[in-house]
Amino acid sequence: xxxxxxxxxxxxxxxxxxxxxxxxxxxxxxxxxxxxxxxxxxxxxxxxxxxxxxxxxxxxxxxxxxxxxxxxxxxxxxxxxxxxxxxxxxxxxxxxxxxxxxxxxxxxxxxxxxxx
Amino acid sequence: xxxxxxxxxxxxxxxxxxxxxxxxxxxxxxxxxxxxxxxxxxxxxxxxxxxxxxxxxxxxxxxxxxxxxxxxxxxxxxxxxxxxxxxxxxxxxxxxxxxxxxxxxxxxxxxxxxxx
Numbered sequence: 171x172x173x174x175x176x177x178x179x180x181x182x183x184x185x186x187x188x189x190x191x192x193x194x195x196x197x198x199x200x201x202x203x204x205x206x207x208x209x210x211x212x213x214x215x216x217x218x219x220x221x222x223x224x225x226x227x228x229x230x231x232x233x234x235x236x237x238x239x240x241x242x243x244x245x246x247x248x249x250x251x252x253x254x255x256x257x258x259x260x261x262x263x264x265x266x267x268x269x270x271x272x273x274x275x276x277x278x279x280x281x282x283x284x285x286x
Numbered sequence: 287x288x289x290x291x292x293x294x295x296x297x298x299x300x301x302x303x304x305x306x307x308x309x310x311x312x313x314x315x316x317x318x319x320x321x322x323x324x325x326x327x328x329x330x331x332x333x334x335x336x337x338x339x340x341x342x343x344x345x346x347x348x349x350x351x352x353x354x355x356x357x358x359x360x361x362x363x364x365x366x367x368x369x370x371x372x373x374x375x376x377x378x379x380x381x382x383x384x385x386x387x388x389x390x391x392x393x394x395x396x397x398x399x400x401x402x
Contacts, residue, residue, distance in 0.1 A: 174328075202389055213290075213376055213393035214329070221388075259328055263389040269336040272317050272380035272389040273344065276328035 173197045174262050176277035183284050189247040191280050193260035196241065200262040204274070205234060205245045208257045217258075218245070250284045257281050288392035289313045292377050298400045305364040307397050309377030311357075317380040318360040319344075319391065320352065322373040329376065335360055367401045374398050 175194045183189045191205075201222040206214035220227040220234045220243070227234050233246045247254055261274040289312035299305050309318065317336055321329040321344075331344030333352040341352050349371060351363045364371055378391040 176328075204390060211396070213378075213395050216390050216392060219388070219390060261329075261391075265389075269340065269342065271336065272319070272391060273331055273334060274319075274329075274389065274391055275345075276321075276330070278326055278328045 171196075172278075173200075174260060174275050174277040176258075176260060176280050178280050179278070180281040180283070183250045183282065185252055185284055185286050186249045189245075189250045189254065189282055189284065191245040191247075191258050191260075191282065193243045193245075193277050194241060195243075195262055197262070197264065197275070198241070199264040200275075201265055202263045203234070203236060203243050204261045204263075205232075206259045206261060206276075207254075208259065208279070214259060247282075250282075252284050252286050255282055255284050288315075288379055288381075290377055290379060290392065290394035292375075292394040292397050294397060295395065296398045298402060299367050301368060301401055302366050305367050305399065307362045307375055307377075307399070309360045309362070309394060311360075311379055313379070313381075314357055315379040315381060316357075318354065319378040319380070320350075320360070320362045321376045321378060321393075322346065323376060323396075324373050332362065332375075364399075364401075367399075369401050372399060372401045 204219040205217040208214045260277045291310045319334040320332040335341045335354045375397045377394040
């Protein structure tokens with residue numbers, strides 16, 4: 171049972187345009203959401219996050235939107251650059267306190283290609 | 287850079303042999319995790335640790351064991367490797383925040399394991 175889903179395996183965008191990556195989740199206990207970027211042969215790199223008490227978080231060219239009623243989050247990259255080409259994973263956690271801290275559930279990933 | 291080193295970076299092993307992967311951290315973090323990455327599945331949690339000698343199972347723990355005898359080292363052992371354990375393995379740490387919901391994980395470079 172995939173609790174976090176990224177239904178688009180790939181996305182192709184022209185340089186300078188907006189990239190929108192989507193993620194859906196089913197577990198209503200998730201209260202913190204994250205996006206990671208991954209280049210080949212490297213570990214995932216933390217990009218941006220949002221807690222369930224917010225609906226938007228912005229960091230430079232990256233903005234994450236959370237729609238709790240729809241159990242949907244999205245990552246907007248504006249403007250897109252060729253260096254943004256990578257695999258993007260969304261992830262979620264449910265705060266359980268104590269020893270269960272920090273366990274993440276990931277989506278399948280979306281390959282973003284930004285063309286010059 | 288969260289000071290995480292994984293070794294080896296690449297390994298080829300035969301079916302039925304035991305294999306141990308090592309994760310070493312230099313920042314004295316309490317929480318450490320092992321994930322595996324497979325196409326179509328994103329990253330999935332294998333085991334995690336919340337202190338020296340304190341470990342627990344994740345989503346896909348069958349066929350794996352872990353040990354943490356020192357804060358800085360978290361070992362993942364495949365007791366008898368199978369072809370289904372061919373994967374890329376990532377170690378991660380979480381920095382505990384004053385805001386407990388903030389569960390950003392920081393990953394090592396990964397170990398590519400091939401079981402033939």
